[in-house]
Amino acid sequence: MEIAKPYLLFLGDAPDALAAKTAAGVVDWRRDWCVGQTRLPGCGSDVGLADMDVPAAVAAGAKTLVIGVVNAGGVLPDHWVDEIVAALEAGLDVASGLHGRLKDTPRIAEAAERCGRTLHDLRHAAERFATGKGTKRPGRRLLTVGTDCSVGKKYAALALEAEMRARGLDAEFRATGQTGVLIAGRGVAVDAVIADFISGAAEWLTPANDPGHWDVVEGQGSLFHPSFAGVTLGLLHGAQPDAFVVCHEPTRTTMRNVAHPLPTIGQVIEATVAAGRLTNPEIRCVGLSINTAALPDAEARATLDAATAEHGLPASDPIRFGVAPIVDRLLAAFP
């Protein structure tokens, strides 16, 4: 899917910043694509953009209203519908990462049809994919993988893209989840495709390219997560990465939403190389992205130094210290 830019970010009546984290992610990485935010009475979130209504956003050039907020259950509340219909009638497309589909709300479906606008339901893959073939393609690919879900794989990929571009490399972030798709303006939520086509969707997302081009692919789940490892493996096989970065949150005690302990970074490196070899025999780990937000400065530094010493790989926290050491290693490994 390809989402028309720029965006008007809809925050609804998000009670707090966490509920609007999709919108915040878009602002963090693609502020230039956002003309403003629109909020309903009672909204407790603010992503730092100018408040404006739909007509003002259209006048400022907006092309898509982005539902940048999640609510309990992922269902679209009735009291959001008026604003969404008004946006469609004013000529905007609408994009949503909610579990429920925009087009399943009859007033929204009718307005989109009547106004000739596009509804993007980011959690529901609209594309048809072929099954993956596993054939080696030209172009380079880097994948972020994790010891768990929600350990910063998207953030690490975006930070790597930014650092690589700053050094003049031809690098492009490839989105595999709904927030990532909004940030990239295109992509596919791989966890929402039919199981038979996971690796095929990843191949579609990261096609053959120039030998010097890098796709920086957003990882999903973890090979060690009992809910989602199938998605992780299909993405790994389809993306056939030359390089990968392991993302980790050192203070977590069990994997997200299940009772399993986290694997070690070493286990993730070993399992990723073992499985990834199937479609890229040269796959190798080029760095560790460690979320140290919960640690004081000295402890954060000590954690990174210990990881580097243990694995012989650059370790950094992308938010706190940037990803320059990881890109240094990448360039050394792939001159």
Next chain:
Amino acid sequence: MEIAKPYLLFLGDAPDALAAKTAAGVVDWRRDWCVGQTRLPGCGSDVGLADMDVPAAVAAGAKTLVIGVVNAGGVLPDHWVDEIVAALEAGLDVASGLHGRLKDTPRIAEAAERCGRTLHDLRHAAERFATGKGTKRPGRRLLTVGTDCSVGKKYAALALEAEMRARGLDAEFRATGQTGVLIAGRGVAVDAVIADFISGAAEWLTPANDPGHWDVVEGQGSLFHPSFAGVTLGLLHGAQPDAFVVCHEPTRTTMRNVAHPLPTIGQVIEATVAAGRLTNPEIRCVGLSINTAALPDAEARATLDAATAEHGLPASDPIRFGVAPIVDRLLAAFP
């Protein structure tokens, strides 16, 4: 999905036996559930049942017309529609493993609605699943895995179920593909569920059970197949098998529909144990099911003997020699 029995098997105008292999599989394993076969002019297939039309089948007690034939592209041909509508009007449900949905043919959808009958599109999961949790459940499970797709995983599971039942064990085949679902009368095509829910669907299919009960789970794909390994891994994690049997076709040179070489049996054992440990630390291999159809008798025996010697596991061809040695090992391992 739960399919009403007994069945009338629809062979359409299948040009040959291969095109009707779904029907043949049902007859092989559940002949008691089949009242007859119905064929269109020009049909070149015969699964050995009495030919009868819909009224005769209804009189004989049939409850479901089963589309037991595939055609090029998996699309339902127009000239099958009359017979399917006639079946619905006579009070039968209809089940199909074609890629195209029965309900996407307006005359069929209308007739089903009007007659209050159920359409089973076996390749399209109708159930909603939760994400997998990976929590250990009581009851025993055996999973068939493969060095490739189409190496006899379903056949091996059915042969194991039959042998285990013949010895008085409480064993139940659990179907994960469309032909398997027809043979079991229920199940889920795991390659057709949304990627996020592969392991959750497998958990749903093989729920907590009596400590002495065995689910014998039909495997899918291969951990080494670049198109489908994600499905295979999610099924492995969700089924959390205590025991697995590796299925292999020794004369195949590349994996099905791709250019990759086959893994060795040893690689499959190692990868299955490494990945399966996540949800069942006690997972172990109890046998090898080797399809020797392409080999003369002496060479078949030599192949099985060599596999046993190399891996220290019973090896058999379920069709040629039965699975008794594998069940012997299973019972020795799980007294």
